[in-house]
Amino acid sequence: MNGVSYQPVRSDEEVTTGAPLAARILAKIDLDDGDILVVPQKVVSKAEGRCVRLDGVTPSARAVDLARTVGKPPELVEVILAESRRVVRAAPGVLIVETSHGFVCANGGVDRSNVKEGWVCLLPEEPDRSAQQLRQHLESATGVRIGVVVSDTFGRPWRLGQQDVAVGASGVLSLLDLRGTLDRLGRRLEVSELAIADGIAAGAGLLMGKREGVIAVRARGLSEFMGDGSVRDLLRPAKDDLFR
Amino acid sequence: MNGVSYQPVRSDEEVTTGAPLAARILAKIDLDDGDILVVPQKVVSKAEGRCVRLDGVTPSARAVDLARTVGKPPELVEVILAESRRVVRAAPGVLIVETSHGFVCANGGVDRSNVKEGWVCLLPEEPDRSAQQLRQHLESATGVRIGVVVSDTFGRPWRLGQQDVAVGASGVLSLLDLRGTLDRLGRRLEVSELAIADGIAAGAGLLMGKREGVIAVRARGLSEFMGDGSVRDLLRPAKDDLFR
Numbered sequence: 001m002n003g004v005s006y007q008p009v010r011s012d013e014e015v016t017t018g019a020p021l022a023a024r025i026l027a028k029i030d031l032d033d034g035d036i037l038v039v040p041q042k043v044v045s046k047a048e049g050r051c052v053r054l055d056g057v058t059p060s061a062r063a064v065d066l067a068r069t070v071g072k073p074p075e076l077v078e079v080i081l082a083e084s085r086r087v088v089r090a091a092p093g094v095l096i097v098e099t100s101h102g103f104v105c106a107n108g109g110v111d112r113s114n115v116k117e118g119w120v121c122l123l124p125e126e127p128d129r130s131a132q133q134l135r136q137h138l139e140s141a142t143g144v145r146i147g148v149v150v151s152d153t154f155g156r157p158w159r160l161g162q163q164d165v166a167v168g169a170s171g172v173l174s175l176l177d178l179r180g181t182l183d184r185l186g187r188r189l190e191v192s193e194l195a196i197a198d199g200i201a202a203g204a205g206l207l208m209g210k211r212e213g214v215i216a217v218r219a220r221g222l223s224e225f226m227g228d229g230s231v232r233d234l235l236r237p238a239k240d241d242l243f244r
Numbered sequence: 245m246n247g248v249s250y251q252p253v254r255s256d257e258e259v260t261t262g263a264p265l266a267a268r269i270l271a272k273i274d275l276d277d278g279d280i281l282v283v284p285q286k287v288v289s290k291a292e293g294r295c296v297r298l299d300g301v302t303p304s305a306r307a308v309d310l311a312r313t314v315g316k317p318p319e320l321v322e323v324i325l326a327e328s329r330r331v332v333r334a335a336p337g338v339l340i341v342e343t344s345h346g347f348v349c350a351n352g353g354v355d356r357s358n359v360k361e362g363w364v365c366l367l368p369e370e371p372d373r374s375a376q377q378l379r380q381h382l383e384s385a386t387g388v389r390i391g392v393v394v395s396d397t398f399g400r401p402w403r404l405g406q407q408d409v410a411v412g413a414s415g416v417l418s419l420l421d422l423r424g425t426l427d428r429l430g431r432r433l434e435v436s437e438l439a440i441a442d443g444i445a446a447g448a449g450l451l452m453g454k455r456e457g458v459i460a461v462r463a464r465g466l467s468e469f470m471g472d473g474s475v476r477d478l479l480r481p482a483k484d485d486l487f488r
Contacts, residue, residue, distance in 0.1 A: 163446070
Protein backbone atom coordinates (compact mmCIF):
# COMPACT_ATOMS: atom_id res chain seq x y z
CA MET A 1 0.00 0.00 0.00
CA ASN A 2 1.20 3.49 -0.78
CA GLY A 3 0.34 6.60 1.16
CA VAL A 4 -3.06 7.45 2.58
CA SER A 5 -4.41 10.98 2.94
CA TYR A 6 -7.31 12.46 4.85
CA GLN A 7 -8.86 15.76 3.85
CA PRO A 8 -11.50 17.54 5.94
CA VAL A 9 -14.65 18.94 4.31
CA ARG A 10 -15.82 22.04 6.17
CA SER A 11 -19.11 23.85 6.03
CA ASP A 12 -20.19 26.75 8.17
CA GLU A 13 -23.90 26.32 7.54
CA GLU A 14 -25.74 24.30 10.16
CA VAL A 15 -26.96 20.95 8.83
CA THR A 16 -30.76 20.73 8.98
CA THR A 17 -33.39 18.15 8.15
CA GLY A 18 -33.57 17.35 4.51
CA ALA A 19 -30.36 19.26 3.81
CA PRO A 20 -28.93 17.93 0.58
CA LEU A 21 -25.80 16.58 2.22
CA ALA A 22 -24.27 15.01 -0.89
CA ALA A 23 -24.50 18.32 -2.78
CA ARG A 24 -22.96 20.23 0.10
CA ILE A 25 -20.05 17.82 0.29
CA LEU A 26 -19.46 17.94 -3.46
CA ALA A 27 -19.49 21.74 -3.41
CA LYS A 28 -16.43 21.56 -1.16
CA ILE A 29 -14.36 18.61 -2.36
CA ASP A 30 -13.83 16.37 -5.37
CA LEU A 31 -14.14 12.60 -5.22
CA ASP A 32 -12.17 9.98 -7.15
CA ASP A 33 -12.69 6.29 -7.65
CA GLY A 34 -11.67 4.49 -4.48
CA ASP A 35 -12.14 7.40 -2.09
CA ILE A 36 -13.79 6.65 1.23
CA LEU A 37 -15.86 9.42 2.75
CA VAL A 38 -16.27 9.49 6.52
CA VAL A 39 -19.28 11.45 7.77
CA PRO A 40 -19.91 12.11 11.45
CA GLN A 41 -23.11 10.62 12.80
CA LYS A 42 -24.25 14.02 14.05
CA VAL A 43 -24.28 15.41 10.51
CA VAL A 44 -26.18 12.40 9.15
CA SER A 45 -28.65 12.38 12.04
CA LYS A 46 -29.41 16.08 11.65
CA ALA A 47 -29.91 15.67 7.91
CA GLU A 48 -32.32 12.81 8.69
CA GLY A 49 -34.18 14.76 11.36
CA ARG A 50 -33.17 12.36 14.14
CA CYS A 51 -33.44 14.99 16.86
CA VAL A 52 -35.84 14.99 19.80
CA ARG A 53 -37.04 17.84 21.99
CA LEU A 54 -36.66 16.72 25.60
CA ASP A 55 -39.61 18.67 26.99
CA GLY A 56 -41.96 16.67 24.75
CA VAL A 57 -40.81 13.42 26.39
CA THR A 58 -42.72 11.76 29.27
CA PRO A 59 -40.35 9.57 31.27
CA SER A 60 -41.54 6.12 32.33
CA ALA A 61 -41.20 4.94 35.92
CA ARG A 62 -38.19 2.89 34.86
CA ALA A 63 -36.54 5.97 33.34
CA VAL A 64 -37.20 8.01 36.49
CA ASP A 65 -35.62 5.27 38.59
CA LEU A 66 -32.59 4.86 36.37
CA ALA A 67 -32.20 8.65 36.09
CA ARG A 68 -31.80 8.76 39.85
CA THR A 69 -29.05 6.10 39.73
CA VAL A 70 -27.06 7.74 36.95
CA GLY A 71 -27.79 11.38 37.80
CA LYS A 72 -29.12 12.37 34.38
CA PRO A 73 -32.46 14.03 33.46
CA PRO A 74 -35.33 11.48 33.37
CA GLU A 75 -36.44 12.73 29.92
CA LEU A 76 -32.95 12.07 28.56
CA VAL A 77 -32.87 8.62 30.15
CA GLU A 78 -36.29 7.87 28.62
CA VAL A 79 -34.93 8.74 25.15
CA ILE A 80 -31.83 6.61 25.78
CA LEU A 81 -33.96 3.63 26.90
CA ALA A 82 -36.12 3.95 23.80
CA GLU A 83 -32.96 3.61 21.71
CA SER A 84 -31.71 0.59 23.67
CA ARG A 85 -32.30 -3.10 23.91
CA ARG A 86 -30.54 -3.48 27.25
CA VAL A 87 -28.68 -1.60 29.96
CA VAL A 88 -25.10 -2.86 30.22
CA ARG A 89 -23.87 -0.69 33.12
CA ALA A 90 -25.49 2.05 35.19
CA ALA A 91 -23.55 4.00 37.79
CA PRO A 92 -23.37 7.64 38.89
CA GLY A 93 -22.57 9.65 35.74
CA VAL A 94 -22.45 6.53 33.55
CA LEU A 95 -25.16 4.85 31.50
CA ILE A 96 -23.85 2.26 29.06
CA VAL A 97 -26.41 0.46 26.94
CA GLU A 98 -26.66 -1.83 23.97
CA THR A 99 -28.55 0.11 21.30
CA SER A 100 -31.20 -1.36 19.05
CA HIS A 101 -28.48 -1.52 16.36
CA GLY A 102 -26.29 -3.59 18.68
CA PHE A 103 -23.70 -0.93 19.59
CA VAL A 104 -22.53 -0.91 23.18
CA CYS A 105 -21.92 2.72 24.07
CA ALA A 106 -22.55 5.47 26.57
CA ASN A 107 -26.05 7.00 26.48
CA GLY A 108 -27.11 4.93 23.48
CA GLY A 109 -25.40 7.39 21.18
CA VAL A 110 -27.85 10.11 22.28
CA ASP A 111 -26.06 13.39 22.80
CA ARG A 112 -26.53 17.07 23.39
CA SER A 113 -23.43 18.79 22.00
CA ASN A 114 -23.85 20.81 18.80
CA VAL A 115 -27.63 20.42 19.13
CA LYS A 116 -30.13 23.20 19.90
CA GLU A 117 -30.71 23.85 23.61
CA GLY A 118 -33.36 21.45 24.95
CA TRP A 119 -32.93 18.98 22.09
CA VAL A 120 -30.89 15.79 21.75
CA CYS A 121 -29.60 14.00 18.70
CA LEU A 122 -30.06 10.24 18.19
CA LEU A 123 -28.06 7.83 16.07
CA PRO A 124 -29.51 7.26 12.58
CA GLU A 125 -32.21 4.61 12.60
CA GLU A 126 -30.20 2.37 10.26
CA PRO A 127 -26.73 3.85 9.86
CA ASP A 128 -25.71 1.31 7.18
CA ARG A 129 -28.67 2.46 5.12
CA SER A 130 -27.72 6.11 5.74
CA ALA A 131 -24.22 5.34 4.46
CA GLN A 132 -25.62 3.53 1.46
CA GLN A 133 -28.00 6.34 0.53
CA LEU A 134 -25.32 8.99 0.82
CA ARG A 135 -23.01 6.82 -1.25
CA GLN A 136 -25.64 6.41 -3.97
CA HIS A 137 -26.22 10.16 -4.13
CA LEU A 138 -22.51 10.87 -4.32
CA GLU A 139 -21.84 8.14 -6.87
CA SER A 140 -24.67 9.14 -9.16
CA ALA A 141 -23.64 12.80 -9.00
CA THR A 142 -19.99 12.05 -9.79
CA GLY A 143 -19.90 8.77 -11.68
CA VAL A 144 -17.14 7.45 -9.42
CA ARG A 145 -17.21 4.45 -7.11
CA ILE A 146 -16.61 5.32 -3.46
CA GLY A 147 -17.15 4.00 0.04
CA VAL A 148 -18.94 5.77 2.90
CA VAL A 149 -18.43 5.33 6.64
CA VAL A 150 -20.69 6.99 9.22
CA SER A 151 -18.67 7.57 12.40
CA ASP A 152 -19.38 8.35 16.02
CA THR A 153 -17.20 9.04 19.03
CA PHE A 154 -17.35 6.27 21.64
CA GLY A 155 -15.55 5.60 24.88
CA ARG A 156 -14.12 2.19 25.61
CA PRO A 157 -13.38 0.03 28.63
CA TRP A 158 -9.84 -0.20 30.01
CA ARG A 159 -8.54 2.91 28.27
CA LEU A 160 -9.33 6.58 28.79
CA GLY A 161 -10.37 8.91 26.04
CA GLN A 162 -12.88 8.55 23.28
CA GLN A 163 -12.25 7.50 19.73
CA ASP A 164 -14.23 7.52 16.52
CA VAL A 165 -15.65 4.18 15.37
CA ALA A 166 -17.84 3.19 12.45
CA VAL A 167 -21.58 3.08 13.12
CA GLY A 168 -22.52 2.70 9.45
CA ALA A 169 -20.71 1.58 6.32
CA SER A 170 -21.39 1.08 2.64
CA GLY A 171 -18.92 0.00 0.00
CA VAL A 172 -16.24 -0.62 2.63
CA LEU A 173 -14.92 -3.88 4.07
CA SER A 174 -15.81 -3.41 7.71
CA LEU A 175 -13.83 -6.41 8.88
CA LEU A 176 -10.84 -7.86 7.05
CA ASP A 177 -10.43 -11.55 7.72
CA LEU A 178 -6.76 -12.56 7.79
CA ARG A 179 -7.29 -16.03 9.21
CA GLY A 180 -5.29 -18.43 7.11
CA THR A 181 -2.95 -15.67 5.90
CA LEU A 182 0.72 -16.38 6.54
CA ASP A 183 3.21 -13.97 8.07
CA ARG A 184 6.56 -12.96 6.52
CA LEU A 185 8.16 -16.08 7.95
CA GLY A 186 5.45 -18.35 6.54
CA ARG A 187 3.57 -18.88 9.79
CA ARG A 188 -0.08 -18.42 10.59
CA LEU A 189 -0.98 -14.94 11.89
CA GLU A 190 -2.20 -14.40 15.44
CA VAL A 191 -3.94 -11.19 14.44
CA SER A 192 -6.86 -12.62 12.60
CA GLU A 193 -9.42 -9.95 11.82
CA LEU A 194 -8.78 -6.26 11.36
CA ALA A 195 -11.50 -3.72 12.11
CA ILE A 196 -10.97 -1.74 8.92
CA ALA A 197 -14.00 0.56 9.08
CA ASP A 198 -13.18 1.47 12.68
CA GLY A 199 -9.59 2.24 11.69
CA ILE A 200 -10.78 4.56 8.93
CA ALA A 201 -13.22 6.26 11.32
CA ALA A 202 -10.46 6.68 13.92
CA GLY A 203 -8.05 8.15 11.39
CA ALA A 204 -10.68 10.57 10.11
CA GLY A 205 -11.77 11.41 13.65
CA LEU A 206 -8.46 13.19 14.29
CA LEU A 207 -9.57 15.79 11.73
CA MET A 208 -13.03 16.32 13.21
CA GLY A 209 -12.55 18.97 15.82
CA LYS A 210 -15.67 19.30 17.85
CA ARG A 211 -16.14 22.98 16.95
CA GLU A 212 -14.80 23.28 13.47
CA GLY A 213 -17.81 22.42 11.36
CA VAL A 214 -16.24 19.41 9.66
CA ILE A 215 -19.11 17.71 7.84
CA ALA A 216 -16.99 14.93 6.30
CA VAL A 217 -13.44 13.67 5.85
CA ARG A 218 -12.25 12.23 2.55
CA ALA A 219 -9.82 9.30 2.89
CA ARG A 220 -7.81 8.59 -0.23
CA GLY A 221 -5.47 5.65 -0.76
CA LEU A 222 -7.55 2.97 0.97
CA SER A 223 -9.29 1.56 -2.10
CA GLU A 224 -8.02 -1.93 -1.31
CA PHE A 225 -10.50 -1.90 1.55
CA MET A 226 -13.54 -1.29 -0.63
CA GLY A 227 -16.07 -4.10 -0.68
CA ASP A 228 -19.41 -5.20 0.66
CA GLY A 229 -19.31 -4.48 4.35
CA SER A 230 -21.78 -3.62 7.06
CA VAL A 231 -21.16 -2.41 10.58
CA ARG A 232 -23.03 -5.50 11.67
CA ASP A 233 -19.81 -7.35 10.77
CA LEU A 234 -18.14 -5.44 13.59
CA LEU A 235 -20.60 -6.33 16.32
CA ARG A 236 -19.48 -9.08 18.65
CA PRO A 237 -22.46 -11.30 19.43
CA ALA A 238 -23.42 -10.86 23.09
CA LYS A 239 -23.06 -14.61 23.72
CA ASP A 240 -19.39 -14.47 22.62
CA ASP A 241 -18.64 -11.36 24.65
CA LEU A 242 -16.86 -11.79 27.98
CA PHE A 243 -17.50 -8.15 28.96
CA ARG A 244 -21.21 -7.51 28.64
CA MET B 245 -6.70 21.44 10.51
CA ASN B 246 -5.69 20.78 6.94
CA GLY B 247 -5.05 17.40 5.43
CA VAL B 248 -3.22 14.55 7.11
CA SER B 249 -1.12 11.98 5.27
CA TYR B 250 0.31 8.62 6.25
CA GLN B 251 3.29 7.15 4.44
CA PRO B 252 4.56 3.60 5.07
CA VAL B 253 8.26 2.92 5.59
CA ARG B 254 9.18 -0.52 4.25
CA SER B 255 12.24 -2.60 4.81
CA ASP B 256 12.86 -6.12 3.63
CA GLU B 257 15.63 -6.87 6.09
CA GLU B 258 14.53 -8.62 9.25
CA VAL B 259 14.86 -6.41 12.33
CA THR B 260 17.30 -7.92 14.83
CA THR B 261 18.60 -7.02 18.26
CA GLY B 262 20.60 -3.87 18.31
CA ALA B 263 19.58 -3.02 14.76
CA PRO B 264 20.01 0.71 14.31
CA LEU B 265 16.33 1.33 13.78
CA ALA B 266 16.53 5.11 13.45
CA ALA B 267 19.13 4.84 10.69
CA ARG B 268 17.07 2.28 8.82
CA ILE B 269 14.00 4.46 8.97
CA LEU B 270 15.91 7.54 7.83
CA ALA B 271 17.40 5.62 4.90
CA LYS B 272 13.85 5.15 3.61
CA ILE B 273 11.98 8.35 4.41
CA ASP B 274 12.55 12.00 5.25
CA LEU B 275 11.19 13.65 8.37
CA ASP B 276 9.97 17.21 8.84
CA ASP B 277 9.18 19.24 11.91
CA GLY B 278 5.84 18.08 13.28
CA ASP B 279 5.87 14.60 11.77
CA ILE B 280 4.72 11.76 13.99
CA LEU B 281 6.30 8.39 13.38
CA VAL B 282 4.33 5.28 14.30
CA VAL B 283 6.43 2.16 14.84
CA PRO B 284 4.89 -1.28 15.40
CA GLN B 285 5.69 -2.83 18.74
CA LYS B 286 7.08 -5.93 17.04
CA VAL B 287 9.78 -3.90 15.32
CA VAL B 288 10.74 -2.11 18.55
CA SER B 289 10.69 -5.31 20.60
CA LYS B 290 12.90 -7.14 18.12
CA ALA B 291 15.36 -4.25 18.04
CA GLU B 292 15.42 -4.38 21.86
CA GLY B 293 15.85 -8.15 21.97
CA ARG B 294 12.52 -8.71 23.75
CA CYS B 295 12.10 -12.23 22.40
CA VAL B 296 11.97 -15.45 24.40
CA ARG B 297 12.59 -19.05 23.36
CA LEU B 298 9.70 -21.12 24.67
CA ASP B 299 11.67 -24.34 25.18
CA GLY B 300 13.84 -22.54 27.72
CA VAL B 301 10.78 -21.74 29.86
CA THR B 302 9.70 -23.89 32.83
CA PRO B 303 5.97 -23.41 33.46
CA SER B 304 4.81 -22.98 37.04
CA ALA B 305 1.94 -25.05 38.43
CA ARG B 306 -0.33 -22.01 37.98
CA ALA B 307 0.67 -21.71 34.32
CA VAL B 308 0.03 -25.42 33.72
CA ASP B 309 -3.41 -25.06 35.29
CA LEU B 310 -4.32 -21.95 33.36
CA ALA B 311 -2.94 -23.45 30.13
CA ARG B 312 -5.45 -26.25 30.51
CA THR B 313 -8.32 -23.77 30.87
CA VAL B 314 -7.35 -21.63 27.88
CA GLY B 315 -5.94 -24.38 25.66
CA LYS B 316 -2.56 -22.77 25.08
CA PRO B 317 0.95 -24.19 25.64
CA PRO B 318 1.99 -23.98 29.33
CA GLU B 319 5.33 -22.40 28.39
CA LEU B 320 3.50 -19.62 26.53
CA VAL B 321 1.12 -19.12 29.46
CA GLU B 322 4.11 -18.90 31.81
CA VAL B 323 5.62 -16.12 29.67
CA ILE B 324 2.26 -14.32 29.57
CA LEU B 325 1.88 -14.54 33.36
CA ALA B 326 5.39 -13.17 33.85
CA GLU B 327 4.33 -10.13 31.79
CA SER B 328 1.10 -9.66 33.75
CA ARG B 329 -0.09 -8.26 37.01
CA ARG B 330 -3.49 -9.95 36.87
CA VAL B 331 -5.66 -12.24 34.79
CA VAL B 332 -8.80 -10.39 33.64
CA ARG B 333 -10.56 -13.23 31.76
CA ALA B 334 -9.62 -16.83 31.01
CA ALA B 335 -11.77 -19.05 28.79
CA PRO B 336 -11.12 -21.63 26.07
CA GLY B 337 -8.98 -19.87 23.46
CA VAL B 338 -8.95 -16.59 25.38
CA LEU B 339 -6.49 -15.22 27.95
CA ILE B 340 -6.94 -11.54 28.69
CA VAL B 341 -4.61 -10.02 31.24
CA GLU B 342 -3.52 -6.69 32.62
CA THR B 343 0.15 -6.33 31.75
CA SER B 344 2.78 -4.92 34.08
CA HIS B 345 2.47 -1.68 32.06
CA GLY B 346 -1.28 -1.58 32.76
CA PHE B 347 -2.57 -2.57 29.30
CA VAL B 348 -5.55 -4.90 29.25
CA CYS B 349 -5.07 -7.15 26.23
CA ALA B 350 -5.06 -10.71 24.96
CA ASN B 351 -2.00 -12.77 25.89
CA GLY B 352 -0.26 -9.84 27.57
CA GLY B 353 0.92 -8.62 24.19
CA VAL B 354 3.02 -11.79 23.78
CA ASP B 355 2.79 -13.12 20.26
CA ARG B 356 4.20 -15.59 17.80
CA SER B 357 3.57 -14.15 14.35
CA ASN B 358 6.58 -12.82 12.45
CA VAL B 359 8.86 -14.37 15.09
CA LYS B 360 11.21 -17.34 14.63
CA GLU B 361 9.63 -20.76 15.18
CA GLY B 362 9.68 -21.66 18.87
CA TRP B 363 10.14 -18.05 19.98
CA VAL B 364 7.68 -15.39 21.14
CA CYS B 365 7.93 -11.65 21.18
CA LEU B 366 7.09 -9.56 24.25
CA LEU B 367 6.05 -5.92 24.51
CA PRO B 368 8.92 -3.51 25.17
CA GLU B 369 9.75 -3.28 28.86
CA GLU B 370 8.88 0.43 28.93
CA PRO B 371 7.31 1.38 25.61
CA ASP B 372 7.22 5.11 26.45
CA ARG B 373 10.98 4.95 26.97
CA SER B 374 11.37 3.05 23.69
CA ALA B 375 9.44 5.79 21.92
CA GLN B 376 11.51 8.47 23.61
CA GLN B 377 14.83 6.84 22.72
CA LEU B 378 13.84 6.36 19.09
CA ARG B 379 12.65 9.96 18.98
CA GLN B 380 15.96 11.22 20.39
CA HIS B 381 17.92 9.25 17.79
CA LEU B 382 15.74 10.51 14.95
CA GLU B 383 15.77 14.10 16.18
CA SER B 384 19.50 14.25 16.69
CA ALA B 385 20.13 12.73 13.26
CA THR B 386 17.80 15.15 11.48
CA GLY B 387 17.59 18.29 13.62
CA VAL B 388 13.78 18.28 13.38
CA ARG B 389 11.26 17.95 16.18
CA ILE B 390 8.97 14.92 15.84
CA GLY B 391 6.69 12.66 17.83
CA VAL B 392 6.89 8.87 18.10
CA VAL B 393 4.11 6.39 18.84
CA VAL B 394 4.77 2.69 19.41
CA SER B 395 1.68 0.74 18.34
CA ASP B 396 0.29 -2.73 18.85
CA THR B 397 -2.78 -4.55 17.56
CA PHE B 398 -5.34 -5.24 20.27
CA GLY B 399 -8.83 -6.72 20.32
CA ARG B 400 -11.62 -5.01 22.22
CA PRO B 401 -14.81 -5.96 24.01
CA TRP B 402 -18.17 -5.52 22.28
CA ARG B 403 -16.78 -5.22 18.77
CA LEU B 404 -15.10 -7.77 16.53
CA GLY B 405 -11.80 -7.19 14.83
CA GLN B 406 -8.54 -5.89 16.11
CA GLN B 407 -7.22 -2.37 15.87
CA ASP B 408 -3.92 -0.67 16.47
CA VAL B 409 -3.56 1.32 19.67
CA ALA B 410 -0.67 3.20 21.23
CA VAL B 411 1.48 1.27 23.71
CA GLY B 412 4.19 3.93 23.87
CA ALA B 413 4.41 7.62 23.05
CA SER B 414 6.90 10.43 23.16
CA GLY B 415 6.40 13.99 21.99
CA VAL B 416 2.69 13.32 21.34
CA LEU B 417 -0.37 14.36 23.34
CA SER B 418 -1.79 10.94 24.20
CA LEU B 419 -5.04 12.32 25.53
CA LEU B 420 -6.57 15.65 24.50
CA ASP B 421 -8.72 17.11 27.24
CA LEU B 422 -11.71 19.00 25.82
CA ARG B 423 -13.58 19.41 29.07
CA GLY B 424 -14.62 23.01 29.32
CA THR B 425 -14.41 23.51 25.54
CA LEU B 426 -17.61 24.81 23.99
CA ASP B 427 -19.33 23.43 20.92
CA ARG B 428 -20.31 25.43 17.82
CA LEU B 429 -23.47 26.51 19.55
CA GLY B 430 -21.64 27.67 22.66
CA ARG B 431 -22.53 24.67 24.82
CA ARG B 432 -20.32 22.38 26.84
CA LEU B 433 -19.11 19.30 24.92
CA GLU B 434 -20.19 15.81 25.92
CA VAL B 435 -17.14 14.28 24.29
CA SER B 436 -14.56 15.27 26.80
CA GLU B 437 -11.28 13.54 26.16
CA LEU B 438 -9.98 12.31 22.83
CA ALA B 439 -7.55 9.40 22.65
CA ILE B 440 -5.21 11.09 20.20
CA ALA B 441 -2.30 8.64 20.29
CA ASP B 442 -4.70 5.73 19.76
CA GLY B 443 -6.27 7.52 16.80
CA ILE B 444 -2.86 8.04 15.22
CA ALA B 445 -1.96 4.39 15.84
CA ALA B 446 -5.27 3.24 14.33
CA GLY B 447 -4.83 5.42 11.24
CA ALA B 448 -1.29 4.17 10.74
CA GLY B 449 -2.35 0.59 11.41
CA LEU B 450 -4.31 0.51 8.16
CA LEU B 451 -0.98 0.76 6.33
CA MET B 452 0.72 -2.00 8.30
CA GLY B 453 -0.14 -5.15 6.45
CA LYS B 454 0.93 -8.12 8.46
CA ARG B 455 3.25 -9.47 5.75
CA GLU B 456 4.52 -6.38 4.05
CA GLY B 457 7.55 -5.49 6.14
CA VAL B 458 6.31 -2.06 7.19
CA ILE B 459 8.72 -0.93 9.90
CA ALA B 460 7.09 2.46 10.48
CA VAL B 461 4.42 4.83 9.21
CA ARG B 462 5.03 8.57 9.00
CA ALA B 463 1.99 10.71 9.86
CA ARG B 464 2.21 14.27 8.60
CA GLY B 465 -0.24 17.08 9.34
CA LEU B 466 -0.90 16.26 12.99
CA SER B 467 1.61 18.63 14.56
CA GLU B 468 -1.13 20.27 16.63
CA PHE B 469 -1.13 17.05 18.66
CA MET B 470 2.52 17.24 19.62
CA GLY B 471 3.19 17.67 23.31
CA ASP B 472 4.25 15.87 26.43
CA GLY B 473 2.23 12.68 26.48
CA SER B 474 2.64 9.21 27.87
CA VAL B 475 0.58 6.13 27.20
CA ARG B 476 -0.02 6.08 30.94
CA ASP B 477 -2.43 8.98 30.24
CA LEU B 478 -4.55 6.49 28.27
CA LEU B 479 -4.84 3.85 30.98
CA ARG B 480 -8.12 3.87 32.87
CA PRO B 481 -7.41 3.19 36.54
CA ALA B 482 -8.79 -0.25 37.46
CA LYS B 483 -10.89 1.26 40.26
CA ASP B 484 -12.72 3.50 37.72
CA ASP B 485 -13.25 0.68 35.23
CA LEU B 486 -16.65 -0.98 35.13
CA PHE B 487 -15.38 -3.79 32.87
CA ARG B 488 -12.38 -5.31 34.57
